[in-house]
Amino acid sequence: MVFAIKEINNSSELLPGVTLGYQIHDACSFVPVAMNVAFQLANGIEPVFFPKQSCSKPATVHAVVGESGSTPSAAMSSILGPFGIPQVSHFATCACLSDKLQYPTFSRTIPSDYFQAAALARLVKHFGWTWIGAVWSDSDYGNNGMAAFLRAAQAEGICVEYSEAFFRTNPRAKVRRVAEVIRRSTARVIVAFIASADLLVLLSELEGMALAPLQWIGSESWVTNQKLFQFHQFAGAIGFGIPRSVIPGLRDFLLDLEPAQVSQSSLLTEFWERAFGCSLRGSQTTAGWKTCDGKQNMRDLQNPYTDTSELRISNMVYKAVYAIAHAMHSIICTDEPHCNSSIRVESWQVTEHLRKVNFSRNGYKVSFDANGDPVATYELVNWQVKDGQMQFVTVGHYDASAPDGQVLIMEKNITWAGGQQQVPVSVCSESCPPGTRKAVQRGRPVCCYDCVPCAEGEISNATDSLDCITCSADYWSNAEKDECVPKPVEFLSFHEVLGIILVACSVTGACMSIMVAAVFYRHRDTPIVKANNSELSFLLVFSLKLCFLCSLTFIGRPSEWSCMLRHTAFGITFVLCISCVLGKTIVVLMAFKATLPGSNAMKWFGPPQQRLSILAFTLIQVLICVLWLTISPPFPNKNMKHYKEKIILECDVGSAVGFWAVLGYIGLLSILCFVLAFLARKLPDNFNEAKLITFSMLIFCAVWITFIPAYVSSPGKFTVAVEIFAILASSFGLIVCIFVPKCFIILFRPEQNTKKHMMGKTALKSL
Incomplete structure (x- = not known):
């Protein structure tokens, strides 16, 4: 402060022709002493006479630099404020001092703890620490600073395991706790x-304990204090310190100290005697000390006083003095370059102009906001051991006025607690990997959680996800639950084993139908073919071939046309088939009645009537199918209800009434055919076809009766497989029961393929 004032008094640019005076008091960091000093400065010690006034006023100071601590500064400001005396502190950081209602004249050159708390919270977040401990001084500085930090930490998602406050004068038991x-x-x-x-008191207590390496994060009050170098557990500590500065000429000013100057100040006298181990006060020579002989030279000393490489707090004092000088300059030097030293300067004027100062000194900008706070800038200081000595190493910078992303800049590698090069881990629970979500543990802070796997169909693709994301309808979670993948599409394909088997059976049945037709055509003139109505037999074989082939439309990826084709083709071909079987059954019955005396039954059911009945039965089914396709036809559908993890491509029947009408009509004809065939089963004929039809229709009805519950309960592609199986089984039942026995006789028992053999049984009975 003395150096800055002398520089200003010798300056031709700042307050030219004006000399600043000063008083220095030591408050000993004790509030009552600080308050006593404040009263002295406010009231003045000696009266000052103004030439144009008939009275004298006490010589109140125009501004005060100090105090260092937040609590003494607050006490002083409560006294100086009502008098309008500006107070500029160089080291009081309590955020409470920014309250201009309580401390209207207070300003400072050191940033408020509000900014430091935000910087510390950002630093902790930057390194991923979510589980920390907190200790603070039970004072205005510590209480307000820690309260601001805890708020900022909570906003950053940081949890505090413990928070302890104490003061150096507390009983040792509390410090030990x-x-x-x-x-x-x-x-x-x-x-x-x-x-x-x-902190010195706490570290002395911790020194004897066996502790794992702890990563200390410090505030500016201690992180650049060399007195703490004696505690080796602090190696690796980091924290925000006041930026270093170089003050040109200060070192020479400090070293140009002579005994004559020292003896005029009790403070300098005490310093000189302790530094050189001698006494300037001969009669008060301390035991063991000799009297100083005047040969002592400050340049021979190596101590913190002569070390001007770490000027941090000193620079804050330097800036405070210059800020006050600039404020006074703007009051009395309105007509530059001359200053009117006769202008009476009031302290409230200094306060008003102090908030407006904006200048740079030694590369640092000095200005104040509406609360009297400067722009918050810090150095990130790391305690590193180099060559066996603890040193302060600047590893980064913090600038609250910088754009986002540039507020905290790391410049060098950090040495961590225990000499580690890797960032230490301090979390309550390990990070939850993708595919899981956080589940807070009951009764514990939010940083303590369990990692719960996401449910089926949900994912989390980031670390420490709070919730799982539900996949969209066409997607499903993969095995790791960290990505939504398209759901597998399921349908009865030509390429899978089941599809290949069904295709083979269908083709086999169609080929079998062709072979039967070929055998019947080649032996069309034989009695067994003629006796069984060859025209209806060929039509039946043709319809059976269509039945076998229509099952192929059920295989493959459903489309709009395939869905309409499969059900209508199935319904029409099966009605054609059953109509032929029904016609053959009626022919058998009519043929028997025609042998009775006076019967003309065949007259009413000859070939034209047979063809017409088949056409009529089939047209009814065609009409049902046309109405079905017109009103609500089948259509391809993505079934996502039966299976959540996959999509079933199926043909929705559209109108359920139309679907069951088609099946019901087939069932009605089948039951009618079965009843008629059953009635004709005992007719006297070696080759009575009614028996074969009865058995085939029994198989047909059994297959389709069991089809209904199997169709309803089968999932996915097996629904289609059941339907194909029912088509193939009933078709094979018809062709095997009706045509295979006849083909066997035609091919392997030709002696039975005679009219005599066919009529043999009837002839014997007539005899």
Whole structure:
């Protein structure tokens, strides 16, 4: 402060022709002493006479630099404020001092703890620490600073395992309890918003304990204090410190100190005697000390006083003095370059102009906001051991006024607690990997959680997800639950084993129908073919071939046309088939009645009537299918209800009434055919076809009766497989029961394929 004032008094640019005076008081960081000094400065010691006034006023100061601590500064400001005396502190960081209602004249050159708390929370978040401990001084500085930090930490999602406050004058038992809390904790990172004197007491207690390496995060009050180098457990500590500065000429000013100057100040006298181990006060020579002989030279000393490489707080004092000088310059030097030293300067004027100052000194900008706070800039300081010596190493910078993304800039590698090069881990629970979500543990902070796997159909594709995301309708979660993948599409394909088997059976049945037709055609003139109505037999074989082939339309990816074709083709071909069987049954019955005396039954059911009945039965089914396709036809559908993890491509029947009408009509004809064939089963004929039809229709009805519950309950592509199986089974039942016995006689028992053999049984009975 003295150096800055002398520079200003010798300056031709700042307050030219005006000399600043000063008083220096030591408050000893004690609030009552600070308040006493404040009263002295406000009231003045000696009266000052103004030439144009007939009275004298006390010589109140125009501005005060100090105090260092937040609590003494608050006490002083409550006294100086009502008098309008500006106070500029160089080291009081409590955010409470920004309240202009309580402290209207307070300003400072050091950033408020509000900004430091935000910076510390950002730093903790930057390194991924979510589980920390907190200790602070039980004072205005510590209480307000830690409160601001805890708010900022909560906003960043950081949890505090413990928070302990103490003061250096507390009983040792309380300090020991705080040390025990630290020792038992699981948090590996400690944020210490604490004064250096308080921290010394705590570290002395921790020194004898066996502790795992702890990562200390410090505030500006202690992170650049060399007195703490004696505690080796602090190696690796990081924290925000006041930016270093170089003040040209200060070192020479400090070293140009002579005994004559020293003896005029009790403070300098005490310093000189301790530095050189001699006494300037001969009669008060301390035991063991000799009297100083005047040969002592400050340049021979190597101590913090002569070391001007770490000027941090000193630079804050330097800026405070210059800020006050610039404020006074703007008041009395309105007509530059001359200043009117006769202008009476009021302290409230200094306060008003102080908030408006904006200048740069030694590369640093000085200005204040509406709360009297400067722009928050810090150095990130790391305690590193180099060549066996603890050193402060600047590893980054923090600038609250910088754009987002550039507020905290890391410049060098950090040495962590225990000499580690890797960032220490301090979390309550390990990070939840993708595919899981956080589930908070009951009764514990939000940073303590379990990692719960996402449910089926849900994913989390980021670490530490709070919730799982539900996949869209056409997607499903993969095995790791970290990605939504398209659902597999299921339908009865030509390429799978089941599809190949069904295709083979269908083709086999069609080929079998062709072979039967070929055998019947080649032996069309034989009695067994003629006796069984060859025209209806060929039509039946043709319809059976269509039945076998229509099952192929049920295989493959459903489309709009295939869905309409499969059900209508199935319904029409089966009605054609059953109509032929029904016609053959009626022919058998009519043929028997025609042999009775006076009967003309065949007259009413000859070939034209047979053809007409088949056509009529078939047209009814065609009409049903046309109405079905017109009103609500079948259509391809994605079934996502039966299976959540896959899509079933199926043909929706559209109108359920139309679908069951088609099946019901087939069933009605089948039952009618079965009843007629059953009635004709005992007719006297060696080759009575009614028996074969009865058995075939019994198989047909059994297959389709069992089809209904199997069709309803079968899932996915097996629904289609059941339908194909029913078509093939009933078709094979008809062709095997009706045509295979006849083909066997034609091919392997030709002696039975005679009219005599066919009529043999009837002739014997007539005899």
